[in-house]
Amino acid sequence: MNMVYIGIDVGGTSIKIGVVDEKGCILAQDATDTKVGRPFADIIHDMGTCALKVLAQSGYTLADVHSVGVGVPGIANQDTGNVLFCTNLHWQNVPLRAALQKYLAKPVWIDNDATVAGYAESICGVSEGTHSSVFMTLGTGVGGGIVINGKPWSGFHGVGSEIGHIPMDIDGVPCTCGNRGCLERYCSATAIIRMGRESLPTHPESGLYAACGGDASAINAKMVFDCAKNGDAVSLEIFHRYVKYMCLAIDTIICFLDPEIIILGGGVSKAGSFLLDAIRAELPRYLLLKELPYARIEIARLGADAGIIGAAMLGRANTEEA
Amino acid sequence: MNMVYIGIDVGGTSIKIGVVDEKGCILAQDATDTKVGRPFADIIHDMGTCALKVLAQSGYTLADVHSVGVGVPGIANQDTGNVLFCTNLHWQNVPLRAALQKYLAKPVWIDNDATVAGYAESICGVSEGTHSSVFMTLGTGVGGGIVINGKPWSGFHGVGSEIGHIPMDIDGVPCTCGNRGCLERYCSATAIIRMGRESLPTHPESGLYAACGGDASAINAKMVFDCAKNGDAVSLEIFHRYVKYMCLAIDTIICFLDPEIIILGGGVSKAGSFLLDAIRAELPRYLLLKELPYARIEIARLGADAGIIGAAMLGRANTEEA
Numbered sequence: 201m202n203m204v205y206i207g208i209d210v211g212g213t214s215i216k217i218g219v220v221d222e223k224g225c226i227l228a229q230d231a232t233d234t235k236v237g238r239p240f241a242d243i244i245h246d247m248g249t250c251a252l253k254v255l256a257q258s259g260y261t262l263a264d265v266h267s268v269g270v271g272v273p274g275i276a277n278q279d280t281g282n283v284l285f286c287t288n289l290h291w292q293n294v295p296l297r298a299a300l301q302k303y304l305a306k307p308v309w310i311d312n313d314a315t316v317a318g319y320a321e322s323i324c325g326v327s328e329g330t331h332s333s334v335f336m337t338l339g340t341g342v343g344g345g346i347v348i349n350g351k352p353w354s355g356f357h358g359v360g361s362e363i364g365h366i367p368m369d370i371d372g373v374p375c376t377c378g379n380r381g382c383l384e385r386y387c388s389a390t391a392i393i394r395m396g397r398e399s400l401p402t403h404p405e406s407g408l409y410a411a412c413g414g415d416a417s418a419i420n421a422k423m424v425f426d427c428a429k430n431g432d433a434v435s436l437e438i439f440h441r442y443v444k445y446m447c448l449a450i451d452t453i454i455c456f457l458d459p460e461i462i463i464l465g466g467g468v469s470k471a472g473s474f475l476l477d478a479i480r481a482e483l484p485r486y487l488l489l490k491e492l493p494y495a496r497i498e499i500a501r502l503g504a505d506a507g508i509i510g511a512a513m514l515g516r517a518n519t520e521e522a
Numbered sequence: 523m524n525m526v527y528i529g530i531d532v533g534g535t536s537i538k539i540g541v542v543d544e545k546g547c548i549l550a551q552d553a554t555d556t557k558v559g560r561p562f563a564d565i566i567h568d569m570g571t572c573a574l575k576v577l578a579q580s581g582y583t584l585a586d587v588h589s590v591g592v593g594v595p596g597i598a599n600q601d602t603g604n605v606l607f608c609t610n611l612h613w614q615n616v617p618l619r620a621a622l623q624k625y626l627a628k629p630v631w632i633d634n635d636a637t638v639a640g641y642a643e644s645i646c647g648v649s650e651g652t653h654s655s656v657f658m659t660l661g662t663g664v665g666g667g668i669v670i671n672g673k674p675w676s677g678f679h680g681v682g683s684e685i686g687h688i689p690m691d692i693d694g695v696p697c698t699c700g701n702r703g704c705l706e707r708y709c710s711a712t713a714i715i716r717m718g719r720e721s722l723p724t725h726p727e728s729g730l731y732a733a734c735g736g737d738a739s740a741i742n743a744k745m746v747f748d749c750a751k752n753g754d755a756v757s758l759e760i761f762h763r764y765v766k767y768m769c770l771a772i773d774t775i776i777c778f779l780d781p782e783i784i785i786l787g788g789g790v791s792k793a794g795s796f797l798l799d800a801i802r803a804e805l806p807r808y809l810l811l812k813e814l815p816y817a818r819i820e821i822a823r824l825g826a827d828a829g830i831i832g833a834a835m836l837g838r839a840n841t842e843e844a
Contacts, residue, residue: 275811284814331678344778348670355780356653357815362777365810367770370691370708377810386692448689455684456666456778458677488687488699489597492606493679 203266204258206251206304207512209313210272212236212288215243216504217251219258220512224324226505228258240294248303267307267515270296271316271507275358281308284358309514311354313337313507315361317500318345319352319517320510321463326501332459335500336363336449338468341376342384345510346457351517352510364388366452368445383452386445389421389468395438396424407432425471443478450479451486454494465500472499525588526580528573528626529834531635532594534558534610537565538826539573541580542834546646548827550580562616570625589629589837592618593638593829597680603630606680631836633676635659635829637683639822640667641674641839642832643785648823654781657822658685658771660790663698664706667832668779673839674832686710688774690767705774708767711743711790717760718746729754747793765800772801773808776816787822794821 202222209216211234218229232250234243255262274286281297297308311319318327318335327333327347335345344363346353354360364384365377372381373394385391397416400409407427412418427435453462469475476499483497484490502509524544531538533556540551554572556565577584596608603619619630633641640649640657649655649669657667666685668675676682686706687699694703695716707713719738722731729749734740749757775784791797798821805819806812824831 275814285811346779353779355776356782356817357780359776359811359814359816360778360780362810366774366777367690367808368692370694370767370770372692379808379810445692448692452688452774452778454677454681455688456682456774457668457675458679458682460678486689486701488684488701489607489681492597492681494681495678 204260204264205266205512205515206255206268206306207508207510208247208251208268208270209316209507209511210234210247210270210286210289211313211507212273215247215250216508217247217254218505218508218512219254219260220509222516224320224509224513226508227260228254229508230254230257234289236289240291241299243289244296244299244303248300251304262304262306265304265306267309267519268300268304269309269311269316269511269514270300271313271511272296272310273313275312276310278310278354278358281310283310307515309518311352311511311514312343312345312361314343315345315352315354316510316514317465317502317506318463318510319347319513320502320506321465321500322347322350323509323513324502325506326498327461327463330460332457333461333463334363334453334457334459335463335465336387337466338387338389338464339466340388340390342388343466346459352514363449363453366449368448368452383449387442387449389466391445392421392424392438392442392468393419395441396435399434399438403434406434408435421468422470425474429474439478443475443482446479447483447486450483450495450497455488459495461496461498463498463500465506469499526582526586527588527834527837528577528590528628529830529832530569530573530590530592531638531829531833532556532569532592532608532611533635533829534595537569537572538830539569539576540827540830540834541576541582542831544838546642546831546835548830549582550576551830552576552579556611558611562613563621565611566618566621566625570622573626584626584628587626587628589631589841590622590626591638591833591836592622592630592632593635593833594618594632595635597634598632600632600676600680603632605632629837631840633674633833633836634665634667634683636665637667637674637676638832638836639787639824639828640669640785640832641835642824642828643787643822644669644672645831645835646824647828648820649783649785652782654779655783655785656685656775656779656781657785657787658709659788660709660711660786661788662710662712664710665788668781674836685771685775688771690770690774705771709764709771711788713767714743714746714760714764714790715741717763718757721756721760725756728756730757743790744792747796751796761800765797765804768801769805769808772805772817772819777810781817783818783820785820785822787828791821
């Protein structure tokens with residue numbers, strides 16, 4: 201009988217848990233509410249209990265489990281198994297591995313959620329079988345997941361692939377991190393919303409103004425893109441500015457790492473070919489070596505399952521020979 | 523008897539050639555003038571002849587040579603052995619491997635000169651034995667050399683580690699490549715010279731003005747730094763602006779790849795601890811995760827020999843098991 205892997209995707213709202221086979225197929229899954237703010241031990245209790253329930257549903261037992269993987273919206277120390285930062289969950293230096301092993305006495309691997317999602321795509325998604333890939337999650341912020349030679353790359357100190365905070369504009373837009381001009385100030389859903397809101401006072405005639413009823417707080421990224429699709433000039437201008445920023449971000453990835461493939465995931469990527477076609481059309485003018493082949497740009501394929509699959513497969517990444 | 527390696531460092535002025543042992547020690551070396559503009563075959567003739575001469579000087583014969591490596595200021599196709607671009611030498615898609623093998627019937631490996639220099643540092647220089655490193659050559663432009671798990675990384679398509687052309691400022695300073703805001707417009711010796719020249723009209727009282735006699739064309743990067751060291755306020759302001767740009771560039775490398783070590787090489791790095799201390803002091807305020815360990819910043823150790831050593835060792839990198 202083959203071994204199975206437990207993958208845990210920790211989010212600010214819910215914790216999704218799945219039992220995954222060696223090819224990355226989810227055999228059973230469930231979720232439990234995170235309920236941010238309650239004691240760490242209570243969250244781990246629900247996490248461990250839910251994992252055992254999903255395992256039973258899958259028809260496997262703990263003896264069949266190779267390892268447990270956890271994707272967190274933060275930074276973990278791979279040696280100690282502690283989560284160093286997890287801002288959304290108010291976690292700081294919590295012993296996630298040790299606590300979880302009280303419920304699941306197995307090897308526990310922990311990595312950043314975007315790294316894990318990018319890794320999942322390289323196992324059974326759009327970047328399957330590639331030499332190297334960089335995954336971008338375009339959501340409230342921008343996360344990054346690097347896979348090199350089939351393994352997730354989190355850097356030497358575990359602080360890598362934080363592409364949302366690459367400085368992209370000297371003295372640019374202030375970022376929540378305290379710096380200015382961070383990439384996620386230009387390439388996130390938040391950036392699209394900001395540009396949309398900024399347009400309202402000067403463009404009461406725009407389709408976007410009509411769509412949100414003049415209420416800046418009602419604007420979301422999908423609304424801006426939908427208005428752009430419908431030909432609203434103001435929204436189209438924002439869309440093209442966003443595409444330009446995305447091309448600069450992708451150019452950074454190509455100039456630096458030159459991966460085989462760059463994958464767009466997260467909420468903004470749901471715009472699909474509308475966004476992808478525009479980026480593919482505009483990107484060449486920003487490239488240094490326009491005549492040479494460069495990374496394919498693709499939309500992520502696994503959607504919300506990527507978190508469970510990638511986390512589950514961490515045990516595979518960490519036990520296979522380099 | 524151990525095998526030896528021939529390393530060839532192709533520059534716009536001279537071609538440096540060495541015979542190198544398995545530990546990266548140069549056993550014999552010589553150079554021949556590049557004389558840019560003459561036929562490709564003539565350059566290769568001098569290159570091959572000089573290599574055979576150096577080999578004889580070393581006391582070894584062709585039978586002892588494991589392989590030949592060439593570092594070029596450009597981009598090579600690793601499969602065909604052709605150099606695709608080498609702007610300074612006016613080379614475009616030249617069959618370097620095939621041509622050189624007429625003189626040296628051995629495996630020939632070719633890579634970018636900054637990549638090769640960074641690799642040399644990881645073999646027997648300041649980054650020896652590290653898990654991962656990024657080398658920055660701070661010269662007329664800015665080159666990059668990435669080493670991952672002990673091997674030089676040039677990307678999937680061979681267009682990676684071009685860190686000089688990472689976009690660093692949206693709509694910023696125009697670059698020779700046709701884009702705007704490229705990193706090398708802020709972090710090269712050329713950038714220091716530009717800032718120095720720009721200061722002259724408004725600061726005839728400055729120490730820099732006195733040092734160059736008011737002649738903008740006489741300014742070089744060392745002059746600006748020397749004036750800064752001597753306390754010239756205008757030069758110090760330029761120096762601190764340069765340090766800020768370098769911190770942003772280093773922060774990009776840390777956010778993205780998080781290597782174990784980042785190495786400063788090239789002409790500007792000769793400023794030594796004056797530059798290094800300022801960068802180390804300023805860098806933390808730009809980092810996302812200020813409480814966590816991050817890459818050591820160091821000055822390159824091998825100097826001009828890095829090109830020969832790294833090129834020679836390419837054969838070792840490409841034949842060892844991954």
